[in-house]
Amino acid sequence: xxxxxxxxxxxxxxxxxxxxxxxxxxxxxxxxxxxxxxxxxxxxxxxxxxxxxxxxxxxxxxxxxxxxxxxxxxxxxxxxxxxxxxxxxxxxxxxxxxxxxxxxxxxxxxxxxxxxxxxxxxxxxxxxxxxxxxxxxxxxxxxxxxxxxxxxxxxxxxxxxxxxxxxxxxxxxxxxxxxxxxxxxxxxxxxxxxxxxxxxxxxxxxxxxxxxxxxxxxxxxxxxxxxxxxxxxxxxx
Amino acid sequence: xxxxxxxxxxxxxxxxxxxxxxxxxxxxxxxxxxxxxxxxxxxxxxxxxxxxxxxxxxxxx
Numbered sequence: 001x002x003x004x005x006x007x008x009x010x011x012x013x014x015x016x017x018x019x020x021x022x023x024x025x026x027x028x029x030x031x032x033x034x035x036x037x038x039x040x041x042x043x044x045x046x047x048x049x050x051x052x053x054x055x056x057x058x059x060x061x062x063x064x065x066x067x068x069x070x071x072x073x074x075x076x077x078x079x080x081x082x083x084x085x086x087x088x089x090x091x092x093x094x095x096x097x098x099x100x101x102x103x104x105x106x107x108x109x110x111x112x113x114x115x116x117x118x119x120x121x122x123x124x125x126x127x128x129x130x131x132x133x134x135x136x137x138x139x140x141x142x143x144x145x146x147x148x149x150x151x152x153x154x155x156x157x158x159x160x161x162x163x164x165x166x167x168x169x170x171x172x173x174x175x176x177x178x179x180x181x182x183x184x185x186x187x188x189x190x191x192x193x194x195x196x197x198x199x200x201x202x203x204x205x206x207x208x209x210x211x212x213x214x215x216x217x218x219x220x221x222x223x224x225x226x227x228x229x230x231x232x233x234x235x236x237x
Numbered sequence: 238x239x240x241x242x243x244x245x246x247x248x249x250x251x252x253x254x255x256x257x258x259x260x261x262x263x264x265x266x267x268x269x270x271x272x273x274x275x276x277x278x279x280x281x282x283x284x285x286x287x288x289x290x291x292x293x294x295x296x297x298x
Contacts, residue, residue, distance in 0.1 A: 002261075019279055019288050019289070025294055052283075053290070084289075
């Protein structure tokens with residue numbers, strides 16, 4: 001697998017269609033062994049590979065070395081499996097949240113959309129209702145990411161911290177319990193530190209490394225950029 | 238309760254991508270897949286991302 005998975009034609013597809021489960025055959029989970037044994041009863045040559053539904057149901061698999069063509073054939077077979085389709089009961093359960101999303105989306109009512117996404121995550125199976133909800137959820141998260149980026153840029157440009165804190169709170173409210181809310185918390189800490197930096201700078205003679213040192217805990221996030229030296233004087237603290 | 242900033246950032250990063258996993262424990266797949274080492278974690282990630290689960294059942298070479 002270490003030679004086949006990185007191949008460009010395999011890598012281009014498999015990562016977008018599957019999640020990997022690395023099962024150690026010397027220390028396997030019983031449930032995984034049971035699935036593999038049932039799916040490949042005569043298999044003897046490692047590795048055993050398989051594609052399962054998101055719920056863990058067997059679709060197809062093979063044992064021994066699989067070249068790129070064989071692995072992609074398995075992926076094709078798995079992707080077309082009827083087991084991936086939602087049952088009528090699941091579709092029925094998703095009708096209401098999908099309808100709520102259709103009403104909420106034009107109003108950018110992210111809270112309703114995220115609740116529908118949480119409802120949808122309780123079941124599996126592909127259907128138009130789930131697609132509708134997923135598309136709206138993507139829009140919600142894109143909006144939040146854009147807003148957080150804009151807030152970070154505004155802070156770096158010297159905008160008033162108090163006003164930016166309010167904008168962060170407006171992002172957090174509909175995204176409570178979502179990763180974006182944790183990102184808002186990080187942003188609030190960054191803005192708090194930025195206000196301190198501006199105060200020190202306003203008092204004159206700040207340490208040369210004050211801004212880079214303040215940015216350090218936020219390295220790798222959008223919030224590190226708020227400590228970039230503004231090209232114009234800050235509008236407020 | 239207040240959490241240290243690195244924990245907040247790591248948590249946000251982890252949750253932001255449902256497909257986020259680890260590297261394969263036995264070999265380098267060139268970043269082809271996000272790997273999990275427990276069935277429960279793989280199912281949760283696959284459900285969230287609406288993706289298949291690819292099982293590689295083997296041992297370190």
